[in-house]
Amino acid sequence: MRTPEIGTSHTLEYTVRPEDAATFDGEMIHPVYSTPSVVRTMERAARLALLPYLEEGEVGAGHEVHVIHRAPAPIGAHVRVTATITAHAPRRLTCTTVTNHGDRVIATGTVVQGIVAAADFRSRYEAAQDAPGPAPGAGAGHRDDPALR
Incomplete structure (x- = not known):
């Protein structure tokens, strides 16, 4: 990864869609921007901030997310997500x-992305397709994963 400049930001504009609503078991609970949908757009904005710094053959992979969902936004709302490299x-x-x-x-939060070789990520993904998942707290992407050190 090329050295990113601290303070660099990327802003993503997004319109909340019905599929972004708080829904469980096929039932819409609240017609507002759900927390999982907020997290998805946080991760997307952070990824867009990362892309200019990736080297050939590298990929970013979600590693850690913290979010405080402070207030609702209704379906149809235009939201703006700014990710700043810290x-x-x-x-x-x-x-x-x-x-x-x-x-x-x-909402406010933090997104941490691990930077890994695309080939390593692909081989881990393929191995995961054929095997039961690792024990909780273990395996690819965990904070103790040597690939992320």
Whole structure:
């Protein structure tokens, strides 16, 4: 990974869709931007912040997410997610995120991406397809994974 500049930001504009609503077992619980959907757009904005720094043959993989979902945004709302690079290590990039609906902050958080060789990630993915998952807290992507050190 090329050295990213701390403070670099990427902003993503997004319109909340019905499939982004809080839904469980096929039933819409609330017609608002759900927390999992907020996390998905946080991760997307952080990925877009990372892309200019990846070297040939590298990929970013979600590693850690923290979110505080502060307020609702209805279906149809236009939200803005800004991911700002706040830290990096040889195989890791951290972004803070702020999600706004108009002038109101509806979510804040942190997204950490691991940087791995695409071939290694692909082989781990293929191995996972044929085997039961690792014990909780173990395996690819875990904070103790040597590939992310």
